[in-house]
Amino acid sequence: MNPKKFFIETYGCQMNVADSEVVATILQNSGKYIYCKTIEEADLILLNTCSIREKAEHRIWGRLDNLKGLKRNNSSVIIGVIGCMAERLGDKLLDNEIVSVVAGPDNYRDILRLIDLACNNQKAVNTEPSLTETYDKIIPLRLDDSTVSGFVSITRGCNNFCTYCIVPYTRGRERSRNPQDILKEIIHLKESGFKEVTLLGQNVNSYYWKNDNEDFNFYDLLELAAKNNPEMRIRFTTSHPKDMSDETIKTIAKYSNICKHIHLPVQSGSSRILKLMNRKYDREWYMDRINAIHEIIPECSITTDIFSGFCTEKQEDHEETLSLMKWANFDMAYMFKYSERPGTYAAKNLTDDVPEEVKLQRLQEMISLQNDISLKSNRSDIGKTFEVLTEGISKKKNNELFGRTSQNKVVVFPKLNFKFGDFVNVKIEDCTQTTLIGKSV
Ligand code: 5AD
Ligand code: SF4
Numbered sequence: 001m002n003p004k005k006f007f008i009e010t011y012g013c014q015m016n017v018a019d020s021e022v023v024a025t026i027l028q029n030s031g032k033y034i035y036c037k038t039i040e041e042a043d044l045i046l047l048n049t050c051s052i053r054e055k056a057e058h059r060i061w062g063r064l065d066n067l068k069g070l071k072r073n074n075s076s077v078i079i080g081v082i083g084c085m086a087e088r089l090g091d092k093l094l095d096n097e098i099v100s101v102v103a104g105p106d107n108y109r110d111i112l113r114l115i116d117l118a119c120n121n122q123k124a125v126n127t128e129p130s131l132t133e134t135y136d137k138i139i140p141l142r143l144d145d146s147t148v149s150g151f152v153s154i155t156r157g158c159n160n161f162c163t164y165c166i167v168p169y170t171r172g173r174e175r176s177r178n179p180q181d182i183l184k185e186i187i188h189l190k191e192s193g194f195k196e197v198t199l200l201g202q203n204v205n206s207y208y209w210k211n212d213n214e215d216f217n218f219y220d221l222l223e224l225a226a227k228n229n230p231e232m233r234i235r236f237t238t239s240h241p242k243d244m245s246d247e248t249i250k251t252i253a254k255y256s257n258i259c260k261h262i263h264l265p266v267q268s269g270s271s272r273i274l275k276l277m278n279r280k281y282d283r284e285w286y287m288d289r290i291n292a293i294h295e296i297i298p299e300c301s302i303t304t305d306i307f308s309g310f311c312t313e314k315q316e317d318h319e320e321t322l323s324l325m326k327w328a329n330f331d332m333a334y335m336f337k338y339s340e341r342p343g344t345y346a347a348k349n350l351t352d353d354v355p356e357e358v359k360l361q362r363l364q365e366m367i368s369l370q371n372d373i374s375l376k377s378n379r380s381d382i383g384k385t386f387e388v389l390t391e392g393i394s395k396k397k398n399n400e401l402f403g404r405t406s407q408n409k410v411v412v413f414p415k416l417n418f419k420f421g422d423f424v425n426v427k428i429e430d431c432t433q434t435t436l437i438g439k440s441v
Helices: 014-029 054-073 084-095 108-119 179-191 218-228 246-254 271-276 283-296 315-328 345-349 356-379
Strands: 004-010 033-035 044-049 078-083 101-103 149-153 196-200 208-211 214-217 233-237 261-263 301-308 332-337 385-393 400-404 410-414 423-431 435-440
Touching: 004 014, 014 033, 014 044, 014 078, 014 108, 014 149, 014 196, 044 054, 044 084, 054 078, 054 084, 078 084, 078 108, 084 101, 101 108, 149 179, 179 196, 179 218, 196 218, 214 218, 218 233, 218 246, 246 283, 271 283, 271 315, 283 315, 301 315, 301 356, 315 356, 332 356, 356 423, 385 410, 400 423, 410 423
Parallel strands: 004 033, 004 044, 044 078, 078 101, 149 196, 196 233, 261 301, 301 332, 410 435
Antiparallel strands: 208 214, 385 400, 385 423, 400 410, 423 435
16 A cells, blocks of 8 residues: 655744654654655644644644645545644544544654544544653654754753743653663764754753763763764753753863854843742852853853743833843843743742733833844854854845854855855854854855
């Protein structure tokens, strides 16, 4: 029998991108399914979903609405919802008439059985959390056309229970993967022509593995990855400020192929709010970590996540956030407004008492401040030369390429004879708030 065709749409974070690759591998290795590039030709459609904010879930409901027409035209197509929303809502998703498969982040090894059940009109839901699943021994199939930059997950889940966050409930307890398996995956990427790998986890710097009484920490893993793959760039995300040790910062400084970029979500500049968030650090601790990074790696860029309007946030807390942003001079920030998530500590025990218009007003102030800071940060790069890893054709001009610096800034420059995957030295001549513009030298 010819294999059936499947299509996966991925929403949310990079962890989901990596997970979609795991699911694709499981489907394709079975010999029963083959990946296809357009949704119209698919016999099986999976939406890998995100629950981090209410808006993320709205998007999926909207997408399911627009897939109704496709299901009407082809009633045999199987539509499944996987990922965090599947975990959170479970069989309630089957109330939507076009959904017939539901699988949580720890249940992808069961996906073929679930699809078979759905094909036989039986209930196909598995959202059983696992304490051990890390999808070891599954070398992921790469879905995206890029063969320059890939992902390897090093931990799954999260133990931090920040009071606003749904992740510990949807992705379960934190588990680290065996360092030798991680290394094998990186080497596999390298042998397939990849030039960069991003080590992924909700909280990468709490990575921990114990081997015959030997401790293996995040910095040991960074060292193992960097030493064994000197021709590859190593990135990692996301780091938690409470676990950002001097040893890790020193390891980043020691290896030229470990990228000089740290994504360090601060969430708020107010120690009172950080305590309510259960972030386990205060404003001073965060500032001390930034100082340590600047001291040990002067050329390092720092980016962050922040959100406005957490429970009880007052104008003075918001002003502390703005003042911290100014002090830290983040090269880039992802900014949000608080969205209450059912089942979290905050939803159960705190009051979502900041009015929507105040959350929005504060968010806009944060965005406008960060826009100025990002532009200033980019302007300070004019005249400098950076090694850029070429990733693709620039979106605006097809005679230009784009790539990233070690600091993770996007650079565009004339194509000339360069190819994707080339390392090119580019001198920066101009910039916008989001992009550096230069010429190869
Ligand atoms: N509301 C708003 N933003 C949130 N984040 C996580 N949970 C919420 C929430 N309930 C943000 C945090 C986190 C990023 C991935 O999403 O800033 O770092
Ligand atoms: Fe959520 Fe906090 Fe874990 Fe990040 S560290 S995933 S914000 S609980």
